[in-house]
Amino acid sequence: MYQTFENLTEDKKKRILEACIVEFADKGYEKASTNVIIKEAKVSKGILFHYFGNKKRLFLYLVEYSIKLLTAEFRKYSLQKSGDIFDRIIEFGMIKLKISHAHPNITKLIIHAYYNTPEDIRSEIQDKYKQLSNEFLPTIFNDLDTSKFRKGVNPKKAMEIVMLFLEALQQKYNKEYQGREQELLGDIDKIMEEYKEYIEVLKYGIY
Amino acid sequence: MYQTFENLTEDKKKRILEACIVEFADKGYEKASTNVIIKEAKVSKGILFHYFGNKKRLFLYLVEYSIKLLTAEFRKYSLQKSGDIFDRIIEFGMIKLKISHAHPNITKLIIHAYYNTPEDIRSEIQDKYKQLSNEFLPTIFNDLDTSKFRKGVNPKKAMEIVMLFLEALQQKYNKEYQGREQELLGDIDKIMEEYKEYIEVLKYGIY
Amino acid sequence: MYQTFENLTEDKKKRILEACIVEFADKGYEKASTNVIIKEAKVSKGILFHYFGNKKRLFLYLVEYSIKLLTAEFRKYSLQKSGDIFDRIIEFGMIKLKISHAHPNITKLIIHAYYNTPEDIRSEIQDKYKQLSNEFLPTIFNDLDTSKFRKGVNPKKAMEIVMLFLEALQQKYNKEYQGREQELLGDIDKIMEEYKEYIEVLKYGIY
Amino acid sequence: MYQTFENLTEDKKKRILEACIVEFADKGYEKASTNVIIKEAKVSKGILFHYFGNKKRLFLYLVEYSIKLLTAEFRKYSLQKSGDIFDRIIEFGMIKLKISHAHPNITKLIIHAYYNTPEDIRSEIQDKYKQLSNEFLPTIFNDLDTSKFRKGVNPKKAMEIVMLFLEALQQKYNKEYQGREQELLGDIDKIMEEYKEYIEVLKYGIY
DNA sequence: AATGAATGAGCCTTCATTCAT
DNA sequence: GATGAATGAAGGCTCATTCAT
Numbered sequence: 001m002y003q004t005f006e007n008l009t010e011d012k013k014k015r016i017l018e019a020c021i022v023e024f025a026d027k028g029y030e031k032a033s034t035n036v037i038i039k040e041a042k043v044s045k046g047i048l049f050h051y052f053g054n055k056k057r058l059f060l061y062l063v064e065y066s067i068k069l070l071t072a073e074f075r076k077y078s079l080q081k082s083g084d085i086f087d088r089i090i091e092f093g094m095i096k097l098k099i100s101h102a103h104p105n106i107t108k109l110i111i112h113a114y115y116n117t118p119e120d121i122r123s124e125i126q127d128k129y130k131q132l133s134n135e136f137l138p139t140i141f142n143d144l145d146t147s148k149f150r151k152g153v154n155p156k157k158a159m160e161i162v163m164l165f166l167e168a169l170q171q172k173y174n175k176e177y178q179g180r181e182q183e184l185l186g187d188i189d190k191i192m193e194e195y196k197e198y199i200e201v202l203k204y205g206i207y
Numbered sequence: 208m209y210q211t212f213e214n215l216t217e218d219k220k221k222r223i224l225e226a227c228i229v230e231f232a233d234k235g236y237e238k239a240s241t242n243v244i245i246k247e248a249k250v251s252k253g254i255l256f257h258y259f260g261n262k263k264r265l266f267l268y269l270v271e272y273s274i275k276l277l278t279a280e281f282r283k284y285s286l287q288k289s290g291d292i293f294d295r296i297i298e299f300g301m302i303k304l305k306i307s308h309a310h311p312n313i314t315k316l317i318i319h320a321y322y323n324t325p326e327d328i329r330s331e332i333q334d335k336y337k338q339l340s341n342e343f344l345p346t347i348f349n350d351l352d353t354s355k356f357r358k359g360v361n362p363k364k365a366m367e368i369v370m371l372f373l374e375a376l377q378q379k380y381n382k383e384y385q386g387r388e389q390e391l392l393g394d395i396d397k398i399m400e401e402y403k404e405y406i407e408v409l410k411y412g413i414y
Numbered sequence: 415m416y417q418t419f420e421n422l423t424e425d426k427k428k429r430i431l432e433a434c435i436v437e438f439a440d441k442g443y444e445k446a447s448t449n450v451i452i453k454e455a456k457v458s459k460g461i462l463f464h465y466f467g468n469k470k471r472l473f474l475y476l477v478e479y480s481i482k483l484l485t486a487e488f489r490k491y492s493l494q495k496s497g498d499i500f501d502r503i504i505e506f507g508m509i510k511l512k513i514s515h516a517h518p519n520i521t522k523l524i525i526h527a528y529y530n531t532p533e534d535i536r537s538e539i540q541d542k543y544k545q546l547s548n549e550f551l552p553t554i555f556n557d558l559d560t561s562k563f564r565k566g567v568n569p570k571k572a573m574e575i576v577m578l579f580l581e582a583l584q585q586k587y588n589k590e591y592q593g594r595e596q597e598l599l600g601d602i603d604k605i606m607e608e609y610k611e612y613i614e615v616l617k618y619g620i621y
Numbered sequence: 622m623y624q625t626f627e628n629l630t631e632d633k634k635k636r637i638l639e640a641c642i643v644e645f646a647d648k649g650y651e652k653a654s655t656n657v658i659i660k661e662a663k664v665s666k667g668i669l670f671h672y673f674g675n676k677k678r679l680f681l682y683l684v685e686y687s688i689k690l691l692t693a694e695f696r697k698y699s700l701q702k703s704g705d706i707f708d709r710i711i712e713f714g715m716i717k718l719k720i721s722h723a724h725p726n727i728t729k730l731i732i733h734a735y736y737n738t739p740e741d742i743r744s745e746i747q748d749k750y751k752q753l754s755n756e757f758l759p760t761i762f763n764d765l766d767t768s769k770f771r772k773g774v775n776p777k778k779a780m781e782i783v784m785l786f787l788e789a790l791q792q793k794y795n796k797e798y799q800g801r802e803q804e805l806l807g808d809i810d811k812i813m814e815e816y817k818e819y820i821e822v823l824k825y826g827i828y
Numbered sequence: 829a830a831t832g833a834a835t836g837a838g839c840c841t842t843c844a845t846t847c848a849t
Numbered sequence: 850g851a852t853g854a855a856t857g858a859a860g861g862c863t864c865a866t867t868c869a870t
Contacts, residue, residue, distance in 0.1 A: 619826015
């Protein structure tokens with residue numbers, strides 16, 4: 001599957017991928033138009049479907065591609081294996097923000113795919129997301145030093161709270177900067193400050 | 208705006224609203240079809256556009272209507288003004304769940320509108336959401352008894368954390384029950400249990 | 415169903431019907447193109463589907479229309495109620511030929527529909543054909559005078575033979591004149607001669 | 622023409638032929654897809670067109686091949702040269718049925734080709750059919766013992782009637798079993814019984 | 829000889845919106 | 850106010866055929 005596409009010259013592959021990602025990131029799955037894509041990528045109608053079969057599979061491919069790319073990006077930043085869990089979390093959040101900013105369209109596409117998954121590829125997409133968290137959550141929570149936790153605090157629940165909270169925070173920023181993503185870069189310092197402040201409260205609560 | 212529609216007989220208004228809400232809740236903004244709506248509502252094509260101008264303004268109207276309706280529902284449950292903030296939050300969550308269940312389509316539409324806002328009415332929709340939270344957040348956080356808060360905990364930030372967390376939790380459940388909303392009812396007790404457990408950890412952290 | 419179309423002005427209806435019939439008669443169901451039809455009929459894409467829903471239903475409508483038209487044509491020639499069965503059959507065959515010639519495209523469409531029925535409207539089309547034969551076969555075989563039949567000849571089987579034979583003959587001519595229908599007119603006398611000769615043999619056999 | 626194909630290894634030839642026959646028999650000429658064929662036959666797109674030029678010539682080749690195959694099959698059953706003509710005809714019908722059943726796809730393809738010939742190879746296909754009947758009709762009608770014929774019966778016309786009738790009968794069964802060809806096998810005895818009965822009437826008529 | 833990537837016209841159908849009545 | 854016929858661009862997708870390799 002997708003073999004034909006993978007074998008293309010780097011240049012053409014890039015042209016097509018870029019056109020697809022921009023279109024899907026911009027319009028979301030339903031409104032994205034294969035016509036716009038082929039025009040932008042300067043390829044024929046037939047060949048797009050020759051590569052990807054149909055729109056759904058194309059989208060699935062893009063999600064997969066995006067996740068792989070983001071994964072690779074994450075790997076570049078090797079998290080400190082030791083240290084305080086909240087320090088790690090803060091670091092993790094910063095990395096996330098940086099990557100988001102380096103690949104705004106990929107990020108947009110991924111977010112879109114997460115919240116508006118086309119019904120009949122939902123499970124496949126969810127699997128891919130699960131893989132992603134399976135790889136990175138352990139990195140964060142491994143060797144968790146629970147000795148500092150207050151008595152009566154269930155470590156598992158505590159970490160779930162932290163994760164849910166991080167997600168909500170990310171989303172808050174996504175919504176806030178929707179349509180003016182470029183401004184996010186300028187505000188990164190401010191954001192990180194706020195971010196740390198939040199974490200500080202959580203940390204204070206759990207320790 | 209919408210005046211002609213508002214002046215309709217209660218019966219016709221209801222028929223149209225119901226048809227619209229079901230369709231938009233079911234298919235989302237993009238895929239919702241005005242054809243389906245007019246067929247279901249038994250009105251003519253022309254009149255729908257006469258009332259609402261275009262699909263976008265129709266959707267905007269529905270969002271407004273839904274928010275008003277949910278607001279009214281919330282007002283029925285007058286939160287205890289005093290008492291522990293976390294007790295209030297738990298109560299708030301329960302009310303939310305109950306209302307969600309009493310108006311599943313309205314809830315669906317509202318969630319959809321929040322996450323997939325059509326670009327050119329985004330700010331208008333976001334305004335409406337802001338009004339909503341402006342009315343209810345104070346209800347929860349008013350007369351906040353911060354005396355129990357641990358020293359060094361910024362009450363405002365603490366409450367923001369709680370709110371963000373609640374939102375994330377809601378979303379977690381939305382995703383979990385996507386496509387099988389009816390099962391949520393049966394699981395309500397389990398959900399409330401988990402909900403309380405989470406809150407307990409947060410509470411423990413802040414007090 | 416089809417009401418909207420039926421209410422059109424005679425002129426427009428005719429234009430559309432003509433375009434449809436020519437296209438379907440010419441190309442058959444699968445290859446007939448709605449694009450060609452709308453271009454020929456000078457109507458918009460949307461309106462064709464507004465009238466008929468989809469290609470299949472359009473075809474079904476045309477079959478129905480054609481059968482009605484042919485039926486009406488047949489009725490104009492009131493078969494002599496009495497007289498020898500074979501005389502009636504010969505007359506019937508002549509009428510058939512004449513009508514075929516007066517409405518070559520309708521005939522073509524009908525034949526096509528009979529032998530290449532699109533799978534999922536097959537039963538509906540077959541029903542319509544059954545109605546047709548239900549109306550006219552009795553006209554021929556009513557008050558059948560079997561007194562002249564040779565002993566041992568099962569009248570029902572004999573008539574079945576005659577009918578099957580007539581059909582085969584019709585088909586033989588259809589195939590023979592395929593693509594040069596206009597020449598059939600010139601050959602009608604010759605054909606009728608041959609036709610009578612065949613019937614004569616059958617008659618001779620049965621009496 | 623077709624030389625390159627004929628020179629292929631038996632195995633590859635068979636693979637291609639089988640794939641083509643199944644596809645054309647199943648879908649008919651128009652809807653048959655060369656894509657399906659090459660996938661099934663495991664050959665490249667280019668080579669199929671290299672062998673056969675285009676879809677039409679491919680189909681023509683298949684018709685030719687099928688007719689040759691059926692011819693060969695017929696030859697295996699050498700009709701009794703003498704004996705009553707109607708006995709021969711009954712035997713002929715039985716052979717036809719048996720062969721049909723032994724090669725259902727070939728039969729289907731041939732029937733389709735007969736009734737839905739693509740316009741611009743129509744005459745070529747009709748020629749091939751003519752060859753077929755030219756070979757076998759004499760087999761049946763040779764040494765026709767007309768002594769038993771009733772006076773006044775033109776033997777040639779009589780035989781034409783019989784042939785036309787046989788064709789009509791075949792077609793009647795084709796239509797009857799359209800879409801449930803496999804059931805024909807179970808009904809073969811019943812069919813042969815009916816077949817004989819019809820012939821009996823004809824025979825009775827002519828003798 | 830053999831491959832299969834590439835083409836682009838064509839397919840049927842849906843859509844929000846307009847406008848004469 | 851109310852109707853619904855009419856528009857035609859756009860949708861995803863398929864197809865036989867070509868051609869560089």
